[in-house]
Amino acid sequence: MNAPTPPPIDSTALFSALAEVLPKGALLTTVEQMRPYECDGLSMYRRLPLCVALPVDEQQVAAVLRICDAGGVPVVARGHGTGLAGGALPEQGGVLLSLARLNRILALDPVARTARVQPGVRNLAISEAAAAHALYYAPDPSSQIACSIGGNVAENSGGVHCLKYGLTVHNVVAARLALADGQIIELGSEAPDAPGYDLMALLVGSEGLLGVVTEVTVKLLPRPQLARVVMACFDSVEKAGQGVAAIIAAGIIPAGLEMMDKLAIEAVEDFVKAGYPLDAEAILLAESDGTPEEVANEIERIEAVLKASGATAMRTSKDEAERLKLWAGRKAAFPAVGRITPDYYCMDGTIPRRHLGDVLRKIAGYSDEFGLRCANVFHAGDGNLHPLIFYDANKPGDLEKAEAFGNRILDLSVAVGGTITGEHGVGVEKIDAMCTQFHALELQAFHAVKAAFDPKGLLNPGKAVPSLHRCAEMGRMHIHAGQTRHPELPRF
Structure with a gap:
């Protein structure tokens, strides 16, 4: 009804x-x-x-x-x-x-290692303000120079260093929230634990459906004494994916572990001149940070694992300038791709690391099927994919093909035991895919939480959580845990 x-x-x-x-x-x-x-x-x-x-x-x-x-x-x-x-x-x-004009850093406590900020403060501005105390804010999405901390909380943003230091949810300790009726409540605590439900964790990633964040208290970390990055080249994306799994299996948790395929490498190198090899089918960037002794030991282990995984060449940064240059390429991947295609559709799904090679091979197959090129840039350490699908919005049918291509990737992510998002959120883009990800009872629970905070349903309506009626109309079905579909999901 x-x-x-x-x-x-x-x-x-x-x-x-x-x-x-x-x-x-x-x-x-x-x-x-x-x-x-x-x-x-x-x-x-x-x-x-x-x-x-x-x-x-x-x-x-x-x-x-x-x-x-x-x-x-x-x-x-x-x-x-x-x-x-x-x-x-x-x-x-x-x-x-x-909330862009709520952009003040209200307090910075170098002893407690916290910063209390308004939601419109830029992500990078927090680290810039904390630098005088040799501290920084760890989550670093590629848009950190521009994105706001309030938006980071809404989407539970990550970044290239989230493998070791966590997502936004792991780095925010408290917040003030305006409810739909204008009441102000405080969530979380600077104490190690607080009684009652963990509503702070519920807020992070809720995409503005539960309230409007008006203040955030974040954790600050000591800036590492040293950081170095290894760039490893591979002659296939499958081998690069295996290298990622091998690093984690060896018990190594790098500060960052990123992967780019050949098309992304070419776009970035033409734009940034980061020194990426144009003859590689894929590269991995693996960073180690800590004391000089810790970094030297971990870099040696990373290089040994990557060599055993089939790396055709490796290069390790010798100084901070070279490290930043290597990362500059990865950080500029999205604008670099924007230079070589009229439009692109940036997807966001997460898969178990062991499936990286197989999923990338299937994405290449979808690219051929839809006739659209796709560059892969992603947080390899936690399996967070960011396929960039090239299309031309002025070409009839291209947008629809790009959306269909993207939906296939999301369905595949769920089919292999992953999820439809890693850090971008659901919004309107993936709301239909939520019907694939969750059971009806789970969606009902989401709606009950929404109603508890926003009984009139006025905050960000029509986003993130679909109605059961919408799912039924579309005929989309949840993929049950343990169910396998071979060779891949059918179209819904």
């Missing part, structure tokens, strides 16, 4: 109420003003909101939410718009709540 159509929104009254609680110029209502907010980094889907609110503090955030709650107006929170799953796609009849 379809939900009843909500009554029309009196936009004049809404704009008047919002203007009273926001600074002058902080309410955008014209198409020209709102155009920059019509999508996030996933530009395949675009939608204009009813208006854009730009509060500058927590009190104004709460006031906007109270007004919207009273009027039954949907609200979509947005950080810096670097998300890649459509999580910040506006509602046409709703308010886009931008």
Whole structure:
């Protein structure tokens, strides 16, 4: 049964109420003003909101939410718009709540090794502020120069060093949250443990469905004395995948373990000149950090494992400048690919490491099937894939083929025991794939959690968790644990 159509929104009254609680110029209502907010980094889907609110503090955030709650107006929170799953796609009849102006570092405690920041603070800015104390914030998504910590919390972002130091959820200790009705609550604690349910872990990765983050307290780590990176070349992606599994099997947990295939290598080298070998079918970047003695020992072990795994050549950074240059290529992979294709679709799925070689081979087969090139760049250490599917939005049928290609990758990820996302979230992009990932009872539990925090369903509606009706209409079915489908999933 379809939900009843909500009554029309009196936009004049809404704009008047919002203007009273926001600074002058902080309410955008014209198409020209709102155009920059019509999508996030996933530009395949675009939608204009009813208006854009730009509060500058927590009190104004709460006031906007109270007004919207009273009027039954949907609200979509947005950080810096670097998300890649459509999580910040506006509602046409709703308010886009931008948190970009809440951008202050409120406190930095070098003794407790914590930083208390507003949600609009850039990821990298935290490490820059902590550098004077030889500290840093570990999660480092490729967009760290621009992405906001509030968005990182919403999507549980990772980065090239998440294998050793964890995702956002492992590095955030507390937060302040504005609920849908404007009430402010505090979650988490700087203590090692706190009584009650771990609502902080529930918040991280909830994609703005439960509340609007207004303040975050993050852990800071001592900057390692030394870091070195090994670049290993392989003559096949399968061997590179086996090298990843071999490193983990040897009990080595590198600070970072990244993989790129030939197409990605070529794009990056032309753009960054990082010194990547153009004759390699795949490269691995494996970093070790710690004391000089620890690094020397671990690098020796990594090199031995990679050599035994079939590496055709290896190069180890001799100084910090060379290390940063090697990583600069990986960090610039997305813009590098953007230079050689009119458009690309960045996927995000996670698979068990032992399946890396097989899954990459199947992705190559899909590339041939759909007639679209695909560059693979990913966090190999934890199996987080980022296939970049090339397409041309101006070419009829290309976008649809790219989406179908991407859906095949997500289905395959689930089929081999993985998941449909590793760090980008679900948003609107993967909401249908959630029907493949979860049972109906699990989806019902998700909806119950949502209702407990947001009973009217006003926060980021239509994102992340599909309705059971939607799943039934699509005919998508959950893949039961232990079930195998050979050679691969059927199309749904």
